[in-house]
Amino acid sequence: MTVPVLSVRNLEVEFLTRRSTLHAINGVSFDIAKGEVLGVVGESGAGKSVTGLAVIGLIDPPGRIAGGEIYLSGTRIDHLPPEEIRRIRGKRIGMIFQDPLTSLNPLYRIGDQIVETIRTHLNLSETAARKRAIDLLAEVGIPAPEKRIDAYPHEFSGGMRQRVVIALAICAEPELIIADEPTTALDVSVQAQIISLIKRLGRDHGTAVMLVTHDMGVIAETSDRVAVMYSGRIAEIGPVQDVVQNPLHPYAKGLMGAIPTLAGEDKRLVQIPGSMPRLSAIPPGCSFNPRCAFAFDRCRVERPEPLKQGSHAVACHLYDTAPNETAKETAA
């Protein structure tokens, strides 16, 4: 097996506050292979974005990576000095943020911002970098790039600006792109274009993509695999078809049940009761247990670890058959 582009092992991120330490990420592990798109879903505050920021080394104080390892194509990157992780950012890992309207510096021409990024990472002359910038703009679908390169960000629409942001993220041919809710701020028709663009770029360049979103539709369309996150942990991870059509974790089931379908009968969408616990009040055991219809005693005491279950891995005691059987045997 080839080395995955991104490999995250038992990642822990915490935020130090005056009162206590909040554990935003609690032992998250996943891999992304070359050319693969991993969708990361979950409610707001589940730790999706923090995971992305941790990978690219942009967790700012009071937050910090408290444990675990992050490997980029086999090299460990989570404990690098700031100057070295800076060299990786933008060159080997590209990042796309949620709001294209505010991601670009309003005072500089987009061409200057692209050329600046290219020249930071690649040893190119001003003219060569400019030519590359025009090619990049053409690749992300900006019409008349040789003219638009001298435009300012406010002269673009939201969708076009997100294309410019994507051009900036891929300008040094990164191995990995982290897209943090890239379509949330865009309207629906533009969303589809941006999604297919990210997908195409990933395919053409063999780039691994970590796609953070709360939109299951986007995940189903784009991703090869999906990770469902809940309060700082991965509840379930597996191939996108399996997870969407046959979710195992009660939380994933709830999420999938909440997707409206066009073909389906007229019935109320299923809602997960309650809301995600605050970081300062995560219940012991499985953090989902207060909202889970299937919770039993063990869920309230012991934290479930992800277990292989066919093509999925799921962190739920319901599927941890071995101890249950011994329990039955002793009862019998």
Next chain:
Amino acid sequence: MLAFTLRRAIQAIGVMIAVGVIAFSMFRFAGDPVNQIVSLDTPAAEREAVRKSLGLDDPVPVQFARYFANAAQFKFGVSYQFRQPVSNLLMERMPATLELAACATVFAMVFGILMGVYSALRRDTFLTKIFQAVSLIGISLPTFLIGILLIYLFSVTLGWLPSFGRGDVVRIGWWTTGLLTLSGLKALIMPSITLGLFQMTLIMRLVRAEMLEVLRTDYIRFARARGLTTRAIHFGHALKNTLVPVITVAGLQFGSVIAFAIITETVFQWPGMGLLFVQAVQNVDIPIMAAYLLMVSLIFVTINLVVDILYTIVDPRLRSTISRPA
């Protein structure tokens, strides 16, 4: 862009006409000017003759039109106390004031921006705490007190710097400058600090607040995600965005620096327009007071115009809204 500049210029002329009305009305409210020119025992017939020669018997609108037409050519009449044309007096004094104001502003801008940027980037260092303390002093101590303290320390106790005057000046055309002689430069130091300290603290606090604000924005986060160097992010991206409001404040403050130079000039006996004005007030020399009012407002209006144009140079977003008026 041209239309915008023209529109602003017309507004500026409107403001100047309004100020002209106020300046002119000073002549009428501060008593009969003839009384201040002639002596107490001048016969009535002679007074009338003076009145006629000065055009003071014409209807008010005619007098105003004449005053304004003259003012537009920088003729402000004759000073009551010096018996010289006011414009000559002002021209003679203006270089001193402008030089002082320029030095004070440069001092305020350079140190204000440097200290502001430093204290925003290194929030918890000892030096930042010192800057904060200095800025508190600068904002709370009145100008004249700072001037007097400086004189006490550097002139009286240490004897390093002169306590009053401009030192030796060099004449270049009608302009006199103290920038080319050692004594002139030495004489500039304390008045510039005194005059600029308040502006410096203002700029420092503004730069610090703006910089902290800008460093939190998405495009700075994205610039970091692009792997740009810290230096490029702080000084290329953050500082330029910080400077937009700083330009406004610094521009407007230059106007107040000239206007409030009165106090500094009095403390240091600086031979500028402010000192001339203070003497004019003591002697009810209305032509000088009116001319000073007009000059200061002209400077303010010009600076406002320049700042508006500078904005559009710094911020491209304004450029396009101006060329496409909504």
